[in-house]
Amino acid sequence: MKELLWKNITQLKKETPLIQNITNYVVMNNTANALLAAGASPIMAHAHSEMEDMMNICQALVINIGTLDEYWVTAMKKAAKQANKLQKPWVLDPVGAGATPYRDEILADLLRLNPTIIRGNASEIMALAKHNTTITKGVDSSADSNEAITAANFLAKNFQTTVCISGITDIILNEEKEVHLSNGNKMMAKITGMGCSATALVAAFSAIIKDTAEATVSAMALLGVAGELAAKESKGPGSLQLNIIDKLYNLSEEEFISTLKIEIKRG
Amino acid sequence: MKELLWKNITQLKKETPLIQNITNYVVMNNTANALLAAGASPIMAHAHSEMEDMMNICQALVINIGTLDEYWVTAMKKAAKQANKLQKPWVLDPVGAGATPYRDEILADLLRLNPTIIRGNASEIMALAKHNTTITKGVDSSADSNEAITAANFLAKNFQTTVCISGITDIILNEEKEVHLSNGNKMMAKITGMGCSATALVAAFSAIIKDTAEATVSAMALLGVAGELAAKESKGPGSLQLNIIDKLYNLSEEEFISTLKIEIKRG
Amino acid sequence: MKELLWKNITQLKKETPLIQNITNYVVMNNTANALLAAGASPIMAHAHSEMEDMMNICQALVINIGTLDEYWVTAMKKAAKQANKLQKPWVLDPVGAGATPYRDEILADLLRLNPTIIRGNASEIMALAKHNTTITKGVDSSADSNEAITAANFLAKNFQTTVCISGITDIILNEEKEVHLSNGNKMMAKITGMGCSATALVAAFSAIIKDTAEATVSAMALLGVAGELAAKESKGPGSLQLNIIDKLYNLSEEEFISTLKIEIKRG
Numbered sequence: 088m089k090e091l092l093w094k095n096i097t098q099l100k101k102e103t104p105l106i107q108n109i110t111n112y113v114v115m116n117n118t119a120n121a122l123l124a125a126g127a128s129p130i131m132a133h134a135h136s137e138m139e140d141m142m143n144i145c146q147a148l149v150i151n152i153g154t155l156d157e158y159w160v161t162a163m164k165k166a167a168k169q170a171n172k173l174q175k176p177w178v179l180d181p182v183g184a185g186a187t188p189y190r191d192e193i194l195a196d197l198l199r200l201n202p203t204i205i206r207g208n209a210s211e212i213m214a215l216a217k218h219n220t221t222i223t224k225g226v227d228s229s230a231d232s233n234e235a236i237t238a239a240n241f242l243a244k245n246f247q248t249t250v251c252i253s254g255i256t257d258i259i260l261n262e263e264k265e266v267h268l269s270n271g272n273k274m275m276a277k278i279t280g281m282g283c284s285a286t287a288l289v290a291a292f293s294a295i296i297k298d299t300a301e302a303t304v305s306a307m308a309l310l311g312v313a314g315e316l317a318a319k320e321s322k323g324p325g326s327l328q329l330n331i332i333d334k335l336y337n338l339s340e341e342e343f344i345s346t347l348k349i350e351i352k353r354g
Numbered sequence: 355m356k357e358l359l360w361k362n363i364t365q366l367k368k369e370t371p372l373i374q375n376i377t378n379y380v381v382m383n384n385t386a387n388a389l390l391a392a393g394a395s396p397i398m399a400h401a402h403s404e405m406e407d408m409m410n411i412c413q414a415l416v417i418n419i420g421t422l423d424e425y426w427v428t429a430m431k432k433a434a435k436q437a438n439k440l441q442k443p444w445v446l447d448p449v450g451a452g453a454t455p456y457r458d459e460i461l462a463d464l465l466r467l468n469p470t471i472i473r474g475n476a477s478e479i480m481a482l483a484k485h486n487t488t489i490t491k492g493v494d495s496s497a498d499s500n501e502a503i504t505a506a507n508f509l510a511k512n513f514q515t516t517v518c519i520s521g522i523t524d525i526i527l528n529e530e531k532e533v534h535l536s537n538g539n540k541m542m543a544k545i546t547g548m549g550c551s552a553t554a555l556v557a558a559f560s561a562i563i564k565d566t567a568e569a570t571v572s573a574m575a576l577l578g579v580a581g582e583l584a585a586k587e588s589k590g591p592g593s594l595q596l597n598i599i600d601k602l603y604n605l606s607e608e609e610f611i612s613t614l615k616i617e618i619k620r621g
Numbered sequence: 622m623k624e625l626l627w628k629n630i631t632q633l634k635k636e637t638p639l640i641q642n643i644t645n646y647v648v649m650n651n652t653a654n655a656l657l658a659a660g661a662s663p664i665m666a667h668a669h670s671e672m673e674d675m676m677n678i679c680q681a682l683v684i685n686i687g688t689l690d691e692y693w694v695t696a697m698k699k700a701a702k703q704a705n706k707l708q709k710p711w712v713l714d715p716v717g718a719g720a721t722p723y724r725d726e727i728l729a730d731l732l733r734l735n736p737t738i739i740r741g742n743a744s745e746i747m748a749l750a751k752h753n754t755t756i757t758k759g760v761d762s763s764a765d766s767n768e769a770i771t772a773a774n775f776l777a778k779n780f781q782t783t784v785c786i787s788g789i790t791d792i793i794l795n796e797e798k799e800v801h802l803s804n805g806n807k808m809m810a811k812i813t814g815m816g817c818s819a820t821a822l823v824a825a826f827s828a829i830i831k832d833t834a835e836a837t838v839s840a841m842a843l844l845g846v847a848g849e850l851a852a853k854e855s856k857g858p859g860s861l862q863l864n865i866i867d868k869l870y871n872l873s874e875e876e877f878i879s880t881l882k883i884e885i886k887r888g
Contacts, residue, residue: 113382113398115647119813124858129813130717131647134690140721156401156425158690183397187407277603279386279396324391325599333857336811380649380665423668423692450664454674544870546653546663590867591658 088351089344095296095305096343100126104294107145108287109133109163111153111182114280117328118149121284124335125309127291133162142169146294148177149287150202152193160193167200176203176293176302180286185214198246204299205242206251206286209235216241236260249299253285257307264300264354270311270347272318278328285310300354312346313338355618356611362563362572363610367393371561374412375554376400376430378420378449381547384595385416388551391602392576394558400429409436413561415444416554417469419460427460434467443470443560443569447553452481465513471566472509473518473553476502483508503527516566520552524574531567531621537578537614539585545595552577567621579613580605622885623878629830629839630877634660638828641679642821643667643697645687645716648814651862652683655818658869659843661825667696676703680828682711683821684736686727694727701734710737710827710836714820719748732780738833739776740785740820743769750775770794783833787819791841798834798888804845804881806852812862819844834888846880847872 108131110118115131122129132141135158142148148170150163170177179202181194194215207215216238239250239260249261257268275281288306296302310331316338317330375398377385382398389396399408402425409415415437417430437444446469448461461482474482483505506517506527516528524535542548555573563569577598583605584597642665644652649665656663666675669692676682682704684697704711713736715728728749741749750772773784773794783795791802809815822840830836844865850872851864 111398112379112646113386116383116650116813119647120858120862123811123813130720131645131688132717132721133688134723136691137721137723140723144720154398154400157403183399186397186411187399187404189401189404189407277390279383279390321600323600323603324387325596325603328387328599329596329859329863332859332862333855336857336859378665379646380653383650421665421667424670450666453664453678454666454671456668456671456674544657546650546657588867590870591654592863592866592870595654595866596863 088349089347091301092305092308092347093340093343095292095301096309098295099291102295103128104146104291105130105144106147106149106287106290106294107132107141107166108149108151109159109166110149110151110283110287113153114283117280117332118284118287120332121335122287122291124332125288125291127294133159135162135165138162138165139169142166142173142175145175147175147290149180149290150177150197151180151182151283151286152190153182153283155190155193163197164200167197171200176290176299178202178204178206178286178290178293180283181205181207181211181215182283184211201246202248204249204251204289204293204303206253206282206289206303208282209252209254212242212250212252213238249303251289251303251307253282253307257311259300259303259307261300265352266300266304267350267352268304268307268311268348269350270308270315272315274318274321274324274327275314277324281314308347308349309335309338312343315346316342355616356614359572359575359614360607360610362559362568363576365562366558369562370395371413371558372397372411373414373416373554373557373561374399374408374433375416375418376426376433377416377418377550377554380420381550384547384599385551385554387599388602389554389558391599392555392558394561396554400426402429402432405429405432406436409433409440409442412442414442414557416447416557417444417464418447418449418550418553419457420449420550422457422460430464431467434464434469438467443557443566445469445471445473445553445557445560447550448472448474448478448482449550451478468513469515471516471518471556471560471570473520473549473556473570475549476519476521479509479517479519480505516570518556518570518574520549520574524578526567526570526574528567532619533567533571534617534619535571535574535578535615536617537575537582539582541585541588541591541594542581544591548581575614575616576602576605579610582613583609622883623881626839626842626881627874627877629826629835630843632829633825636829637662638680638825639664639678640681640683640821640824640828641666641675641700642683642685643693643700644683644685644817644821647687648817651814651866652818652821654866655869656821656825658866659822659825663821667693669696669699672696672699673703676700676707676709679709681709681824683714683824684711684731685714685716685817685820686724687716687817689724689727697731698734701731705734710824710833712736712738712740712820712824712827714817715739715741715745715749716817718745735780736782738783738785738823738827738837740787740816740823740837742816743786743788746776746784746786747772783837785823785837785841787816787841791845793834793837793841795834799886800834800838801884801886802838802841802845802882803884804842804849806849808852808855808858808861809848811858815848842881842883843869843872846877849880850876
């Protein structure tokens with residue numbers, strides 16, 4: 088499995104897929120840099136007049152609602168529909184799910200467009216599932232992993248999607264598979280947009296790998312290992328942000344294989 | 355006083371207040387990272403449909419007009435009104451005050467909503483006061499500190515607000531207090547958005563400290579000391595931007611106390 | 622020639638011209654930092670209500686269509702018209718030219734407003750020329766330099782403009798001159814927005830130097846040398862982004878003169 092993931096990581100640098108990102112203002116720069124460092128080629132566009140055309144030329148789509156507004160939401164829906172029409176993968180990042188009714192309403196709309204993959208933290212995944220399910224235990228911001236797994240399984244089953252719950256342990260699951268990754272460093276939570284970079288990398292791998300669980304695991308394994316190694320040479324989150332970009336670019340096979348902590352639970 | 359400020363700095367990391375930012379595109383990433391490194395939790399949202407809801411869950415608000423337009427201005431006003439209704443503090447950053455009539459018109463509107471705290475450079479504070487006062491000596495971009503103090507006192511008195519004039523010396527004043535801080539490094543002026551980060555940190559401290567002058571001094575002292583220490587290990591403004599984030603995260607009590615240069619003028 | 626370019630570089634730091642940028646969300650932070658590090662003073666504004674006023678106070682304008690939409694396009698046109706009226710230079714960055722019909726339509730409109738200088742990569746320059754010419758050999762994303770020179774000459778002649786094709790070799794040309802620069806490092810292509818920073822620096826030099834070819838060469842020489850030197854101490858594109866900003870700030874005359882590789886082909 089580790090060798091397969093490494094093969095995928097080297098393959099991304101060869102294929103340099105074009106990834107269209109409708110993402111939030113806060114993270115655009117470091118998301119684009121993360122994609123470039125890992126080998127993909129980012130586009131960031133949102134004009135209604137070019138959404139279909141952009142989807143025609145790209146290989147995968149990111150929809151991240153972090154700084155959504157009415158104009159951007161229309162762009163997201165246009166792009167997702169075109170992705171579906173062209174059978175290109177798209178990844179939903181439900182930033183701030185549960186924070187406001189508006190976000191939850193938009194997320195419900197986007198869920199109905201059947202994202203190929205969803206990546207969020209435990210709170211977000213739980214909030215996303217609650218809006219569309221009978222799970223009624225309540226959603227805490229200090230989210231519990233087991234409850235998040237229940238929510239993720241609900242989403243996976245009802246929307247035929249692959250879900251990644253990212254956190255201290257990253258859990259990737261769908262109806263067939265469940266994989267746990269235990270890399271990273273807690274300081275990564277002190278950099279804005281680490282999750283957004285993760286989502287973009289998931290989209291990049293989904294552009295070159297048909298198995299959506301394998302694509303998601305490849306992305307999360309790469310970022311987790313890069314973050315863990317980068318943290319060792321960082322004095323704080325400022326240098327960590329930079330060192331992660333460097334490590335996405337210059338990670339070696341030996342570093343990757345020896346650092347990766349992966350557990351296959353199902354499939 | 356130094357011990358009190360240090361206590362506030364450690365308290366911020368414990369309480370991790372949620373800060374809603376309506377700020378400019380240029381600085382969103384490093385503002386969010388500055389808040390995270392100092393211990394606060396940033397939100398950046400601007401959709402009209404969720405402004406009130408976001409204000410309900412956050413503890414303080416930043417309004418920074420750097421890249422304003424009509425949509426964003428409406429969001430700013432909605433958020434400020436809701437902050438006032440809920441008696442939550444909000445901080446105004448009058449970026450580019452005086453540069454265009456449109457900016458000055460919007461700033462006059464925002465001033466009438468009574469910002470809890472205003473943070474700007476000397477030119478901006480003077481431009482802001484001129485628009486609403488009888489100060490008629492003229493506003494220069496190469497602003498004079500003493501004139502800026504007059505302007506700041508005018509604003510403090512007429513709008514019941516606390517004003518921070520940031521520069522080589524940071525001056526924090528309101529009707530009761532006046533404090534001068536003399537930390538930092540001139541290279542900080544070569545990083546975009548240092549002032550914007552300052553404003554966001556002021557909002558973060560205002561979320562956990564009732565005395566608005568004390569909150570503002572805590573924020574400016576933290577950033578000034580972090581910037582001064584970070585500059586010592588920086589070859590230019592690129593590394594300085596990163597080193598400041600690291601220092602906001604890992605500053606020690608000893609470094610803070612021994613570096614801080616503070617002078618209490620009143621109160 | 623090298624001495625003249627160095628004189629221009631030091632002159633920029635003395636004159637600190639105000640540069641108005643209507644640019645894309647992805648690069649705003651590092652573009653502003655590049656301008657500050659090189660000595661210019663950035664403004665980033667796009668509100669229709671202040672476009673003319675901003676043009677009145679700035680010395681040059683950047684129009685970069687990277688994340689264009691209808692609102693921003695109107696701002697771009699307003700600003701370009703005002704720049705023309707005031708005879709202030711403006712620089713067009715045709716990001717993603719050829720990617721969608723919408724982009725090409727907007728670029729055709731902007732071309733008709735006669736940009737003072739155009740800076741793009743070979744693909745973009747070729748796409749831009751194709752839209753308005755009889756060049757019909759087709760436009761490839763893996764662009765060929767010689768074809769791009771033909772396209773650039775077409776643009777230069779038909780729109781009385783100076784064109785910079787940036788890449789492994791940067792080619793600056795207009796009807797009178799043609800200069801080739803061979804600095805930089807291939808890792809620069811792995812940082813988002815390097816081209817956008819180049820465009821902004823071109824605008825900064827055009828604010829202080831009348832000869833548009835000389836201004837463009839000064840900017841590209843500075844960035845190429847800074848990038849080449851910065852790459853020597855960078856482990857990846859994360860540290861390179863930062864080190865370039867530092868080097869724009871602290872580059873010495875000796876480093877510049879000894880590193881610059883310049884070839885004057887015409888003029």
